[in-house]
Amino acid sequence: MLTLTADQYVSIAARHPHVVQPRFWTVWRMPALAAATAVYLLFCWWxxxxGQVLANTNWQIAGSYLIQWVTYEYRPTISIDRDGAMAVTFPRxxxxxxxxxxxxxxxxxxxxxxRIAAPTPAGATTGGFMPGGSFMAPGTAPVAPATEPTVRVEEVVKRAEVRFSADARLVATPDRIVVERKGEMLVVPLGTGDNVRPAGPLPAWAEQKRAGDRIIVAFGLAGWAQIDGGSVVIHRRFPGWANFIFDTNSAFFGKSSSEVLHLLISGDRLDPTRSNFAVAIDDFLHNPSWQHLDVWTxxxxxxxMAFIGTxxxxxxxxxxxxxxxxNITPSWLANQTAKRFFDFQRSVDMLIWALFFTRAFGPGPISGMAAIFFTDTGSLGKLFSEALENIDGKPRDGLTSVGATPIAVQRFGVLPQVLPVFVSQTLYFWESNTRSATIIGAMGAGGIGLKLWEAMRTHTNWPNIFYMVILIIGTVFIFDTISNALRSRLTGGAQL
Incomplete structure (x- = not known):
């Protein structure tokens, strides 16, 4: 190996500068690539x-939606009548x-x-035509004895206190609403009509868009409250999923784990015709709030849908x-016909095929299976044909030279080379279609995708949505693991 000294290198560089001078692209390729990337990102931004999307994004609402995925709320309403009577009610x-x-x-x-207003006497009217064809002036009524309001004694609420945390609470009385949080206090007097006017400036955790409008009081993860002129709507939030095991209609609702276990093992029968265990399983599967059996089905x-279609x-x-x-079929016309058929099927997205078959067959899994079948036939056909075109031709030539039939040539000279690839690609598509089936299901092809879309349209069942999302993720994870294991065994590689 020839080694140049520094003087020799300088001498050569002086006589032949183009040899040692770096090329233009070698020097400027990285700055050019960085500049092109910056221009592309600016173009995408514009x-x-x-920028406008980020400016208009309501991050508070987005965070509230995410919190609702893992929490549940109790929503009592404290109503306050003009006569000072209060009542606390929970939604049905x-x-x-x-x-x-x-x-x-x-x-x-x-x-x-x-004082309870009496009902309008039968036959009373406020004007118009009288029986018999006579006409009365508007605002008049037929002669009827005046009915006085009735007075009765009722049990009402005189004070309601809602505790959101150790340092936050809301106290409602007939004359005012008092909210305390972290040492600050908000007082909202009542009895001044529908307008809501706080006594003093609003704290940072309270919001009122316009003077006299309702006041929203935030308590962080513990919930929030809405104060109107005649009511206070409470949103008391707790972590977890409410009634996930047993709904309010179940005989096991509200019981501790030890009480439920006692009923299942040795307790008296809740239903004379069935065991307590059967009752518990039925209550769990047919839980109206979570619909476990329907979701799993x-x-x-x-x-x-994904398995049959693939x-x-x-x-x-x-x-x-x-x-x-x-290399298998020498006919140019047959090659091109098959390839164009594959192109036609895979060029139309699976979602478009799902919409088409939903209109043709109606909503249901048949439409989803047909969409997966059509799309994957084109994709798998192209991958299979490319694998066949890249096989080693020597085994085929050897079998042909000894007089093997064409079918035997394909069976023993081609299939052993491509079959592991075919199965591996099919398994990958099955795994991928398990995810895709959820999307096309939301378009009317049935399955959990449609149920997920129905829950999302309500904008309220966020825990149910998260429950289904977790099931989908778990299913995809299981099938991904199975698919990787099978592909590894077929191809002889390490399991991923």
Whole structure:
């Protein structure tokens, strides 16, 4: 190996500068690449209006949606009438169940006389035509004895306290609403009509868009409250999923784990015709809030949809790929016909095929299976034919030289080379279609995708949505693991 001294190198560089001078692209390729990347990113920022999108994004609402995925709310309403009577009511389908008496709410009762307006007497009218064809002036009524309002004694709420945390609470009385949080206090006097006017400036955790409008009070992860002129709507939030095991309609609702275990093992029968264990299983599977059995059935429907669609696609693509491979079928017309058929099927997205088959067959898994079958037939056919075109031709030549039949040549000279690749690619598509089946299901093809879309449209069932998302992720993870294991065994590689 020849080694140049420094003087020799300088001498050569002086006589032949073009030899040692770096090329233009060698010097400027990295700056040019960085400049092109910056220009492209700026172009994308301008075309998609990313700056405007970020400016208009309500991160508070986005965070609230994410919190609702892993929390649930109780929503009592404290109503305050003009005569000072208060009442605390829970929504009909509130997860707290019947006869709610939560430990985070203290309600004090009293009795008071209330004047109840009497109903309008039968036959009374405010004007118009009278029976018999006579006409009365508007605002008049037929002669009827005046009915005085009735006075009765009722039990009403005189004070309600809602505790959101150790340092945050809301106290409602007939004359005012008092909110305390972290040493600060907000007082909202009542009895001044529908307008809501706080006594003093609003703290940072309270919001009122316009003077006299409702006041929103935030308590962080513990929830929030809405104060109107005659009511306070409470949103008390807790981590977890409410009534995930047993709904409020179940006989096991509200019981501790030890009580449920005792009933299952040795307790008296809740239903004379069935064991307590059967009752518990039925209550869990048919939980109206979570619909476990229906969700699992839809998930199985999605898995079957992906499996059947992929299987049929592989069965059809297998023989057609031999026609599309140039080294297997020498006919140019047959090659091009098969390849163009594959192009036609895979050029139309699976989602478009799903919409087409949903209109043709109606909503249901048949439409989803047909969409997967059509799309994957083209994709697998192209991959199979390319694998066939890249096989080693020596085994085929050897079998042909000893007089083997064409079928035997393909069976023993071609299939051993490509079969592991075919199965590996089919398994990968099956794994991928398990995810895709969820998307096309939301377009009407059935399965858990449709149920997920229906839950998302309500904008309220976020825990149910997260529950289904977790099931989908778990299913994809399981099938990905199975697919990787099978592909590794077939190809002889290490398991991923």
């Amino acid at each position: 075309v998609f209006g990313i 389908f509130d997860p707290i169940g019947p006869n709610p008496k939560p430990d985070w709410m203290t309600v004090e009762h009293t009795t008071m006389e209330r 839809k998930l199985l429907e999605t898995v079957v 299987l049929f696609a592989a069965i059809v693509a297998f023989p057609l790929s031999f026609i599309a491979a140039r």
